[in-house]
Amino acid sequence: MTKTLEKTETSSAPGAADLREWYRLMHMGRVLDDKAPNYLKQAIGWSYHAPCAGHDGIQLALGLTFRAGVDYLFPYYRDMLTCLAAGLTPLEIILNGISKATDPSSGGRHMSNHFGKPEIHIQNVSSCTGNHTQHAVGLARAAKTYGRDLVVFSSQGESSVSEGYVYEAINGASLEKLPVVFVFQDNGYGISVPKSDQTANEHVCDNFRGFKNVLILKCDGKDPLDSKRALDEAVAHARSGAGPAIVQADCVRIGSHSNSDKHELYRSPEELAAARAQDPLPRFRATCLAHGVTEAELQEIEKTNLEAYNAASDAALVAPDPDPATIHEHLVPEPWVSPAFPDGLHQEEGPAITLLQAVNQTLKEEFRANPDTYIWGQDVANKEKGGIFNITKGMQQEFGRSRVFNGPIAEDFITGTALGFCKLDERIRVVVEGAEFADYFWPAAEQLIELSHESWRSCGKQVPNVTIRLASGGYIGGGLYHSQNIEGFLTTIPGIRVVMPAFADDAAGLLRSCIRSKGVTLFLEPKYLYNAAQAKAHVPKEFAVPFGKARVRREGKDLTVLAYGTPVHFALEAAHRLEKEGVSVEVVDLRSLNPLDTETIFASVKKTHRAIVVHEDKIFGGFGGEVAAQITEQCFPWLDAPVGRVGSTFTPVGFNRILERAILPNTDKVLEGMRKVLAY
Numbered sequence: 001m002t003k004t005l006e007k008t009e010t011s012s013a014p015g016a017a018d019l020r021e022w023y024r025l026m027h028m029g030r031v032l033d034d035k036a037p038n039y040l041k042q043a044i045g046w047s048y049h050a051p052c053a054g055h056d057g058i059q060l061a062l063g064l065t066f067r068a069g070v071d072y073l074f075p076y077y078r079d080m081l082t083c084l085a086a087g088l089t090p091l092e093i094i095l096n097g098i099s100k101a102t103d104p105s106s107g108g109r110h111m112s113n114h115f116g117k118p119e120i121h122i123q124n125v126s127s128c129t130g131n132h133t134q135h136a137v138g139l140a141r142a143a144k145t146y147g148r149d150l151v152v153f154s155s156q157g158e159s160s161v162s163e164g165y166v167y168e169a170i171n172g173a174s175l176e177k178l179p180v181v182f183v184f185q186d187n188g189y190g191i192s193v194p195k196s197d198q199t200a201n202e203h204v205c206d207n208f209r210g211f212k213n214v215l216i217l218k219c220d221g222k223d224p225l226d227s228k229r230a231l232d233e234a235v236a237h238a239r240s241g242a243g244p245a246i247v248q249a250d251c252v253r254i255g256s257h258s259n260s261d262k263h264e265l266y267r268s269p270e271e272l273a274a275a276r277a278q279d280p281l282p283r284f285r286a287t288c289l290a291h292g293v294t295e296a297e298l299q300e301i302e303k304t305n306l307e308a309y310n311a312a313s314d315a316a317l318v319a320p321d322p323d324p325a326t327i328h329e330h331l332v333p334e335p336w337v338s339p340a341f342p343d344g345l346h347q348e349e350g351p352a353i354t355l356l357q358a359v360n361q362t363l364k365e366e367f368r369a370n371p372d373t374y375i376w377g378q379d380v381a382n383k384e385k386g387g388i389f390n391i392t393k394g395m396q397q398e399f400g401r402s403r404v405f406n407g408p409i410a411e412d413f414i415t416g417t418a419l420g421f422c423k424l425d426e427r428i429r430v431v432v433e434g435a436e437f438a439d440y441f442w443p444a445a446e447q448l449i450e451l452s453h454e455s456w457r458s459c460g461k462q463v464p465n466v467t468i469r470l471a472s473g474g475y476i477g478g479g480l481y482h483s484q485n486i487e488g489f490l491t492t493i494p495g496i497r498v499v500m501p502a503f504a505d506d507a508a509g510l511l512r513s514c515i516r517s518k519g520v521t522l523f524l525e526p527k528y529l530y531n532a533a534q535a536k537a538h539v540p541k542e543f544a545v546p547f548g549k550a551r552v553r554r555e556g557k558d559l560t561v562l563a564y565g566t567p568v569h570f571a572l573e574a575a576h577r578l579e580k581e582g583v584s585v586e587v588v589d590l591r592s593l594n595p596l597d598t599e600t601i602f603a604s605v606k607k608t609h610r611a612i613v614v615h616e617d618k619i620f621g622g623f624g625g626e627v628a629a630q631i632t633e634q635c636f637p638w639l640d641a642p643v644g645r646v647g648s649t650f651t652p653v654g655f656n657r658i659l660e661r662a663i664l665p666n667t668d669k670v671l672e673g674m675r676k677v678l679a680y
Contacts, residue, residue: 479652
């Protein structure tokens with residue numbers, strides 16, 4: 001049963017020295033809050049500011065409860081006072097607000113009011129409200145796995161709790177008894193949407209009654225003393241190993257949602273006056289006076305804060321702006337490259353194994369090599385079953401349940417917790433089976449976007465080291481959600497790598513590079529080739545394939561065929577048929593889609609003067625269009641014919657085998673496409 005504690009009597013006040021420091025922080029937070037809109041009015045910046053006035057109590061208490069460099073804090077865009085109390089300086093707050101290069105959160109790359117400082121564990125989070133709850137849970141999972149005595153704080157507004165991934169995060173934290181404190185700052189509005197349009201409960205925390213192991217506490221978020229009381233109880237529960245806690249803080253929104261909102265359009269004058277009357281700052285000032293702090297001391301604090309603000313603002317205004325020449329920096333970390341196989345080629349002969357065996361074998365080898373490697377997903381580890389395709393067979397038995405385990409049926413939770421887990425230590429490598437089939441990955445698309453710009457957004461301070469495995473493609477009679485291809489979408493996302501092997505040795509080599517490299521890589525596995533005889537190959541010991549290196553599978557001089565995955569084999573078979581007619585076809589296996597080996601592609605096209613791109617995905621909007629465009633742009637003087645394309649029809653892949661054959665490419669369709677290009 002969920003434990004629920006209602007608000008209790010306010011804790012006894014701290015001593016006069018603590019009160020003075022608390023008031024200094026609260027007042028400085030209000031100074032910054034009030035001054036922020038002026039920068040926009042002067043066309044200096046801070047174009048997005050969500051005021052924290054009215055949330056002062058919970059934010060001050062949260063920042064004070066957080067232990068910089070020990071705990072981890074995932075703030076949201078309204079958490080300015082939280083971050084100030086947690087360790088950011090007024091200068092760092094302003095640098096973020098006006099998007100300067102020296103902003104410790106993102107160097108001007110991220111929206112203002114998204115504060116962070118990874119050096120002291122204040123995380124830079126995205127603008128997708130509430131999705132950082134999953135990252136917090138992943139990090140808490142890592143903390144528990146490694147026995148770290150720390151707490152992860154995840155803060156958000158009450159309306160963002162409506163997001164499904166928040167429920168997934170709290171369910172996962174409850175299931176695993178993770179040391180997370182979820183803070184709901186409830187001001188009654190999601191921009192202009194009242195809470196009554198969000199949930200039937202007066203307090204959104206009550207939506208989680210019945211979640212086992214979760215302690216629910218309520219507090220007055222306008223009162224720092226009561227807020228600190230609740231947070232202390234929450235932390236004690238989380239650190240005890242009993243599970244996560246939720247702190248519901250009742251706040252009031254004194255201003256508009258942000259400087260782009262006009263709350264007068266949906267709040268009455270009476271309501272606005274009532275909100276101002278509940279202002280926490282004068283209330284806490286009165287508390288200080290009642291407990292030994294003098295008026296002269298408070299005035300001196302206020303005077304000093306204004307001087308400190310002016311000095312910080314002056315320093316921020318002359319700080320350097322971001323350099324446009326740096327836009328490509330920190331997008332994707334430099335990958336690991338094997339010194340033994342710098343080009344991803346080998347001539348070694350020996351016993352051949354299937355592509356499935358190669359993936360399973362390589363996973364085990366990498367888990368043995370690095371004890372900080374983990375894998376989870378849906379249905380990947382239960383007794384003798386190792387996933388629906390047996391890719392992870394035997395792994396849990398060898399490496400244990402803490403390193404190989406199942407996740408709930410929630411693809412975004414599987415992926416989002418991977419992002420958080422690897423934040424604990426840069427040595428950690430996470431492999432996730434992002435979905436049982438690539439077609440089911442769509443719920444995780446938002447978390448993939450998070451992964452893709454985590455490094456870039458933080459100027460390389462937050463680099464997720466995650467490999468996402470996806471079983472892709474058709475030819476298995478799977479139909480909808482079991483036979484589609486999604487690389488056409490994946491390759492449009494900057495900040496990630498996308499690879500797809502066609503042979504067992506390349507599967508092993510690419511997977512090894514994925515796991516050993518920093519950053520995020522999508523490892524697409526053509527499921528039709530798992531046990532296909534034509535994909536078998538010998539895998540040398542420690543074989544590796546670098547990203548962005550294609551492989552010429554067949555030399556030729558009359559036509560270049562560019563393919564990846566299953567269609568590589570169609571291209572090789574079609575090339576063999578044309579050879580009997582005296583036509584010499586060069587087949588290039590791309591292997592890596594992003595980065596793409598344009599050097600090998602252009603060299604081949606310049607030699608043969610004709611090109612065709614073959615892939616299993618749809619022709620319309622497919623990845624082949626990008627390859628064809630680059631060839632046309634860079635190799636036009638050498639082309640003797642338009643660049644051809646062969647792929648699927650612009651339909652889903654049907655279930656009935658008759659429909660599937662009509663939709664997907666095959667050797668005959670590839671041969672037809674080759675003849676068309678050769679006819680020019």
